[in-house]
Amino acid sequence: MADHALRGVGLGSKTFEDEQGIEFAERQVLGFDCPNGHHFEVTFAIEADLPTSWECKKCGKEAVRSDGVVGEEKEVKPQRTHWDMLRERRSIPELEDIFQEQLSKKRESDVEY
Known part of the structure; x- marks a missing residue:
């Protein structure tokens, strides 16, 4: 058992195969610049x-490409408010009727005090 042990090697840490016959994918390096002046490069296939x-690897802010390529602007939908969602379910006349009902209930409850 001791003859077959590999000393000083952690499990899964290294392979003992050589790189002969292995064809690596072609790569390209792309530079990025962040608003704080940091420049870094990332390798892509x-x-x-x-x-x-x-x-950005240093400050975490969003860095843009150094070559000036800009992405398309995403269409930002306006945030739906409570009123927007209410208007999807009810018409203005319905809302006025509900308002009058609630207002009369409130007035009746105030009289009791």
């Missing part, structure tokens, strides 16, 4: 879809 922004 040639066939990868390249991002237009990447999180």
Whole structure:
């Protein structure tokens, strides 16, 4: 048993195979600049879809590509308010009727005090 042991090697940490006969994928390096002036590079495969922004490795802010390529603006939907959702379910005349009912209930409850 002791003859077959590999000393000083953690499990799964290294492979003892050589790199002969292995064809690595072609790569490209893309530079990014963050608003704080940091510049860094990220390596991508040639066939990868390249991002237009990447999180800065030093400060965490969103960095843009150094080559000036800008992504398409995403259409931002306005946030739906409570009133918008209410208007999807009720018409203005219905809302006026409900309001008058609630107002009369409130007035009746105030008289009791």
